[in-house]
Amino acid sequence: MLASGRDNALLRFSLGNEYLKQGDAAKAAEHLRRAVEHDPKYSAAWKLLGRALTDSEAWGEALAAYQQGIAVAEARGDKQAAKEMGVFARRIEAALINKPLGLKSDD
Template sequence: MNVAALEKMLAKGNDSAMLRFGLGKAYLDDKNLDLAREHLQCCVDIDPDYSAAWNLLGKAHLQLGDKASAETVWQTGLEVATRKADKQTEKEITVFLKKLKK
């Protein structure tokens, strides 16, 4: 689904963690980092257990040059992913954290 369609859904009041995740990912893919961060932050505010959103939110912070925030977000995401047994996200975040510390 394209960004315009997702934004239209949001404008109609169909707000949800999944919609915000979709918008955040779409904006991240388009390198619209401020909007990506905004929507991904809304996603985890709506659903703090959305481990994949924590992962992408960390990427958005890193691409915006904010390594400290990226690390903080990824630490939270790692805790969520571990608790939920989301092995794929756990693995990805662990790799990102290791790279960040180099």
């Protein structure tokens, strides 16, 4: 579909989700970034982007994605998505503060 010029948020979200399932978080993040470029109000894409960036250990970028996703979800009234991303964001914030072994900041 990409080759035929049918690039859109849902297609990029689906590709990102599949790459994440296959364990390729970097490639997933690439597609998920494109998904939120196509539709900045796509809270599910922000959430999955946060996960892909977390899996890539890009902590600062993951935190920013979750924060943006929370804002989008709250604006759309999607309380469950906002709550879930809030939990993930707080985990990253706590980990960055405590700096456990193996957790590196990407800043």
